[in-house]
Amino acid sequence: MGMSSNPPYPLGTVITGKWRGNRYVIQRLLGRGANGTVYLVQRQGRREYYALKIGYDALDLQSEINVLTSLQSRRKRNEYRAQRESPLSSYLLEADDYREDDNKPFYVMRYVQGRPLHHFLSKNGPDWLGLVGLKLLDKLRRLHECGFVFGDLKPENVMVSDVGEAELIDFGGASPMGRSVKQFTEWHDRGFWNAGSRTGDEAYDLFAFAVLCLRLLNEPGLKSAALQLPQTRSVDELLKLARSLPDKKLSSWICHALKGGFNGSAEAMEIWKNHIYGSRKARPEHMATPRWLKNAFGLSLFMLAFTIYWLLRF
Amino acid sequence: MKQILLITDGCSNVGESPVMAAAHALQEGITVNVVGVIDHGTIGELGSREIADIAKAGGGLSRIVGTPQLAQTIQMMTRKTVVQTIQQAVNKEVKKILGDGSLEELPPLQRSQVVNVVDELTETSPLRIALLIDASASMKPKLAAVEDAIRDLALSLEAREGKSEIAVFHFPGRTSSEDAELDMDWTSNVSGVRSLFSKLRMRGATPTGPAIFRVLEHYRYDTLDGHHGRLMTEDPDEREGMIGGYVV
Numbered sequence: 001m002g003m004s005s006n007p008p009y010p011l012g013t014v015i016t017g018k019w020r021g022n023r024y025v026i027q028r029l030l031g032r033g034a035n036g037t038v039y040l041v042q043r044q045g046r047r048e049y050y051a052l053k054i055g056y057d058a059l060d061l062q063s064e065i066n067v068l069t070s071l072q073s074r075r076k077r078n079e080y081r082a083q084r085e086s087p088l089s090s091y092l093l094e095a096d097d098y099r100e101d102d103n104k105p106f107y108v109m110r111y112v113q114g115r116p117l118h119h120f121l122s123k124n125g126p127d128w129l130g131l132v133g134l135k136l137l138d139k140l141r142r143l144h145e146c147g148f149v150f151g152d153l154k155p156e157n158v159m160v161s162d163v164g165e166a167e168l169i170d171f172g173g174a175s176p177m178g179r180s181v182k183q184f185t186e187w188h189d190r191g192f193w194n195a196g197s198r199t200g201d202e203a204y205d206l207f208a209f210a211v212l213c214l215r216l217l218n219e220p221g222l223k224s225a226a227l228q229l230p231q232t233r234s235v236d237e238l239l240k241l242a243r244s245l246p247d248k249k250l251s252s253w254i255c256h257a258l259k260g261g262f263n264g265s266a267e268a269m270e271i272w273k274n275h276i277y278g279s280r281k282a283r284p285e286h287m288a289t290p291r292w293l294k295n296a297f298g299l300s301l302f303m304l305a306f307t308i309y310w311l312l313r314f
Numbered sequence: 315m316k317q318i319l320l321i322t323d324g325c326s327n328v329g330e331s332p333v334m335a336a337a338h339a340l341q342e343g344i345t346v347n348v349v350g351v352i353d354h355g356t357i358g359e360l361g362s363r364e365i366a367d368i369a370k371a372g373g374g375l376s377r378i379v380g381t382p383q384l385a386q387t388i389q390m391m392t393r394k395t396v397v398q399t400i401q402q403a404v405n406k407e408v409k410k411i412l413g414d415g416s417l418e419e420l421p422p423l424q425r426s427q428v429v430n431v432v433d434e435l436t437e438t439s440p441l442r443i444a445l446l447i448d449a450s451a452s453m454k455p456k457l458a459a460v461e462d463a464i465r466d467l468a469l470s471l472e473a474r475e476g477k478s479e480i481a482v483f484h485f486p487g488r489t490s491s492e493d494a495e496l497d498m499d500w501t502s503n504v505s506g507v508r509s510l511f512s513k514l515r516m517r518g519a520t521p522t523g524p525a526i527f528r529v530l531e532h533y534r535y536d537t538l539d540g541h542h543g544r545l546m547t548e549d550p551d552e553r554e555g556m557i558g559g560y561v562v
Binding site: 019058059062063065066069095096097103105178179180181186191192197198199200229230231 | 386397401417418419421422425426429430432433437458462465466469470472473474475
């Protein structure tokens with residue numbers, strides 16, 4: 001329970017696995033999740049970077065590893081069936097115990113380079129939401145296809161690369177569909193807003209996604225809605241916020257997700273793709289040419305003709 | 315699985331020792347968690363020691379928090395204790411089969427299988443939580459937050475696959491002969507958690523120990539009644555057989 005207040009391991013610390021004997025060198029701290037601390041590491045003697053998560057509790061971390069393992073095997077099956085050419089994005093490389101420090105459990109996964117979604121958008125501008133949102137919805141759709149819900153969806157758990165590739169990180173809250181959601185964050189939780197159960201289903205993740213959009217576009221508004229008394233707190237507050245967004249297509253998508261109206265993430269993604277991703281705002285190039293400009297242009301043409309005439313004459 | 319969750323903001327001052335009452339609870343297979351809730355000032359050394367001691371005797375956890383963290387804290391405690399209870403039972407089985415040690419000492423593959431079983435049982439075992447709310451005068455401004463936290467807990471429990479029920483008591487009761495009063499009997503219905511404490515009349519005494527005994531009686535009475543089905547910890551042989559079947 002709670003965060004471990006252990007100081008991070010210093011740069012250069014070598015973590016040796018008790019069971020498999022692989023050695024990883026710590027490069028820097030990447031972040032802390034509910035179940036453990038994540039470091040950027042290099043396998044000793046190799047160039048590739050990985051992310052390594054050291055758990056606070058053997059059971060909690062193993063539970064997370066189990067989700068990743070079954071996700072990986074289901075995904076392999078799915079990809080095989082679909083004959084996709086893209087390489088597997090493997091979540092989990094290996095799991096082991098850190099012999100030198102009390103046999104703390106850890107696992108090694110692919111390193112996702114980028115910055116958290118909210119930082120990405122504040123750096124690059126909200127125009128990116130259409131594209132990044134689409135990619136994120138695609139990740140959710142694939143996760144749901146494998147029979148899992150993500151649970152704790154929030155900007156902090158989404159990494160975005162420089163070119164807008166989105167990846168989900170921290171699967172500590174993921175659970176099989178139909179089970180209770182293991183970890184959640186108040187603002188993003190359907191139950192917190194009196195808008196439904198905490199049973200993991202596709203709509204749960206889509207609800208959290210909708211709140212994520214609101215948070216990215218109007219965080220102060222969301223904050224004041226969340227501060228309401230629990231008895232009066234309701235999804236209506238969120239709907240009001242969504243309707244006040246300038247982009248009407250986005251606002252109606254969000255309302256639909258908040259009301260649990262989509263048939264699933266595949267449909268939600270399709271509609272996002274057609275209406276939000278596809279509707280890039282037209283550039284202001286069709287602006288009517290002002291009359292003074294036309295007149296000035298006419299005048300300069302006349303002057304040109306006059307000049308040529310003048311030149312030719314002499 | 316059976317639990318008592320005690321929410322209080324101070325020391326007991328009447329009747330038997332709450333630490334002893336919690337030890338009785340543990341003896342009967344009921345885990346006792348304690349939350350000390352304070353918004354201004356401190357709970358005092360005596361109070362915080364008592365809170366820790368009750369939880370220790372009751373095999374549960376204790377935390378001291380302000381009202382804003384209350385809902386989240388009791389969620390976490392409940393989940394954690396459920397996992398702990400299951401883990402203890404499973405560990406016993408694991409020792410029988412594999413001879414040595416705790417979860418941490420198992421090789422990765424076996425550990426993964428054991429944790430699968432623990433997760434499965436955590437989600438599916440029937441669970442009962444009796445909430446015992448200190449309703450002494452100093453708690454009055456916090457009761458709205460307590461009620462919200464109970465509603466939130468009920469919502470999470472409702473999402474479990476296994477049958478989950480809560481009951482709510484407050485103490486002291488209306489008359490001096492009543493150590494704790496039942497506000498809501500076993501229910502799995504979240505919408506039942508509404509205006510629980512609206513008709514409360516606050517009184518000064520804090521009979522924490524006797525109140526815990528009152529809840530134990532309620533548990534016992536209900537077990538005799540028998541129509542709620544058997545809970546996991548009632549029959550050790552049955553339980554061990556079930557888990558053994560999963561592990562092998």
